Amino acid sequence: MKYKLTRRETVDDSHLPNHLHPLIKQLLARRGVAADDCEQELSRLLRPETMLGLDVAARLLADAALASKRMLIVGDFDADGATSTSVCLLALKMLGIQGADFLIPNRFDYGYGLSVPLVALAVEKGAEVLITVDNGISSIDGVAAAKAAGMQVVITDHHLPGQVLPDADAIVNPNQHGCPFASKSIAGVGVAFYLMLALRAELRNRGWFEKLGIKEPNLAVLVDIVALGTVADVVSLDANNRILVDAGLKRVRAGRCRPGITALLEVAKRNPARAVAADFGFAVGPRLNAAGRLDEMSLGVETLLCDDIVYARRMAAELDGLNQERRELETGMQAEALKSLERLQLEESQLPWGIALYQDDWHQGVIGILASRIKDRYHRPVIAFAEASDTEVKGSARSIKGLHMRDLLELISSRHPGLIPKFGGHAMAAGLSLAKSDVGKFQTVFDETVRELLAPELLTGEILxxxxxxxxxxxxxxxxxxxxxxxxxxxxxxxxxxxxxxxxxxxxxxxxxxxxxxxxxxxxxxxxxxxxxxxxxxxxxxxxxxxxxxxxxxxxxxxxxxxxxxxxxxxxxx
Missing domain, CATH: 2.40.50.460 (OB fold (Dihydrolipoamide Acetyltransferase, E2P))
Structure with missing residues (x-):
């Protein structure tokens, strides 16, 4: 598809520092950079106290640490979930809190988030405090099950909340109603990092480090992992996120990052000394994600936790192999999807405005990438479905500018009760479940709703x-x-x-x-x-x-x- 080429207008850049090259001044001004945003030091991060619920969560975890309660991190099976999990585990260890463990659901057996069956696994592990990272804001039943089992639950998430919030002991999510934290596009790993900063401050106030006889740790050493998760989750790089990513990349270039990140860059044939954000997005992130797409994301977490470069390289090679397998699967699925759409074009002379695709042998772990590729090719909202069981399919949705995907799914759900048993996500990406028998009906309803909500001119892609x-x-x-x-x-x-x-x-x-x-x-x-x-x-x-x-x-x-x-x-x- 040919995209319409639109040139950005020249803007006033006199507010930016004169030491900047004229070309850079104009480029930054066109992207709305303020004078203060040119300085990307960690000291300029938004203050933790502006994040709603962070103080409550920090006090709860400090109490748990003093009582030697067993903490369990419940992550997600993508790169944001893996980095969030790793940041929490490493930070807790640095803070002198022993015995923390993690649990990431296998997407094929448990699905997304803190589900009731996953809580049963947490009980088996002897968990007393659950900390969700990059998930949990929609886990109503899972949180209820955890509370019924006598556990305390701290939710950290960044996904958009529904009308009802889970009954957790603490909820930290900048997108929850009433939260004044300015960076609404922060990734799950960013929220987890902020929680660890708040916990450190709370422990400091309680004299924790003096009691243990340890030096207060510098948690900034974890920003390479925070940067990786932020870029890999494709969140908007606002001023706060750019500070986190810039600091992480500086650690990588200086040779001071986690061995696992170094090994993943090496296996992708990227030079760590010249690493840029795109290397995280197109080289490291996909290899980390491959573990959760085709196997167990625990391999990705263990790679990030590893302190030995030799072992890290072995695990990175395994992740690289999974990524190659993922690519082959995706290529075959994309060819099948394109053939299907080409036949549709010949018969109807036009594509649906909202494209929903399903094939019973597609791999559940690759449908998100497939939806993204088809969206890029045709510049239309796309949902790709794969079989989850004999009676259910799971879908991964990708949207285009001008159409809020989660809001669209909520509208369909309200108009057609029971059609979408589960859904959640963001403006540009979402996930959902359907009864297999309802796929045909959903395809029709999805296209009709997109036509209703989307202005026709937005179907033409644009390159700025x-x-x-x-x-x-x-x-x-x-x-x-x-x-x-x-x-x-x-x-x-x-x-x-x-x-x-x-x-x-x-x-x-x-x-x-x-x-x-x-x-x-x-x-x-x-x-x-x-x-x-x-x-x-x-x-x-x-x-x-x-x-x-x-x-x-x-x-x-x-x-x-x-x-x-x-x-x-x-x-x-x-």
Whole structure:
């Protein structure tokens, strides 16, 4: 699908510090950066006391520590859940709290969150205090079961709450009603990190460290894990999240990060000394997620907890193998989905506005990625379903700008009682369950509801460009300057430019990537360029001599040498 190219307007950047390069000043100003946001020190993080429920949770955990109660971290089976779990376990150990354990549900046996069967496992483990991370805000029955079993429950989450909250002893979620914490897009790992900071302060006030005879720990050493989970969960990089991610990346580049993160970067052939947020998002995160998608996320947690680089490399290699298996599954599922949609187009001459896909042999652990790929290709809201049992299917939803997915599912649920037994999530991503017999009805209702709520013009995808880059900025120096001005990511998009070029050479590499040599229209400069996953029906095309490219400046590293490369997001023959 060709996306509409829209150029960002030039804005006033006089409020930003003069020491910034003029190019960087303008790029940051276009993304709404205030003068204060240019400083990304950890001391500028939002204060913990503004997070509703954090003080209650910290006091409860401090009481539990003094009473030597057994704490159990209940995580989620994605990268945010794994990093949240790891941050809590490492922090509790650093704080001198012994015996904490963790439990992450296998998605195929227990599903998402603190379920009633999972509480039974917690009872077997002898847990007295449950701490949910990256889940729990919708676990009404699970919390009730835990309370009935005599356990205390602390919920930490960032997902949108429903109308009814669980009856937990403490709830920490910046998205709950009445919470003044300014960063509503903080990831689950960020919330868990804040809880550990608050617990440290509470223990300090009680003289805990003096009693144990230990030095108060510096929990900032955990920000590499916090940064990984924040980027991998694709939350918006607002000012607070950028501080966390920047601090974590600095630890990685300095060689002071967890051995597991180093090993995952190595197995993905990324240089830790030059790590950027995209390395977390496209290299480390997927390998960590592969454990929860195809096997047990406990492998991912153990990799992050590991202190020995040799063992960490062994586990990273196992995660890499799972990720390769995940890719193969996803490729096959995507091909089947595209064939199905192409047939639909031929018969009806148009796609549904809301695409809901189901095939009984699809893998439950990969449907989220599948939904994302189909959404990107057709720029429509997509839900992919896989069989969960003989009578139930589970779906993973991805939305586009202008359509709040969780609100849409809530509307469908209210209009069609019983159609969606369970659902939850965010504006852009959600999960749900259906009776297998209701898939056909849901597909119709989903498409109809999307047509009702979504403006037609939003079905056309849009690429936001920072405009044409002057030739003097088409340099390796400019690429490195942009790279150093991040972290870039969701909601704080890496600068993208557009322009016309002469196409001098073109060839396929890796079967589906287009490697090019282009020249500026003025003929003064030749540049390497690459476009990944091109439409093989259109490219390569020897008849094309001129192209319009939407591209990012990329630093290509090969055998220790750096060179400038245009990373092409969209190519159009001119």
């Amino acid at each position: 460009s920072d405009g044409e880059l002057p030739i003097e900025y088409l340099t390796l120096e400019a690429a490195n300057l942009i790279r150093a001005s991040g972290p870039w990511g969701q909601g704080f998009e890496e600068p993208l430019f557009d322009g016309h070029f002469r196409l001098l050479q073109q060839r396929l590499v890796g079967e589906k990537h287009l490697k090019m040599l282009v020249e500026t229209e003025c003929g003064r400069l030749m540049l390497d360029a690459i476009a990944f996953n091109v439409d093989l029906k259109a490219w390569p095309d020897a008849s094309v001599r001129h192209v319009q490219l939407a591209y990012r400046l990329d630093v290509n590293e090969f055998r220790g040498n750096q060179s400038l490369q245009l990373l092409v997001e969209q190519i159009e023959a001119k």
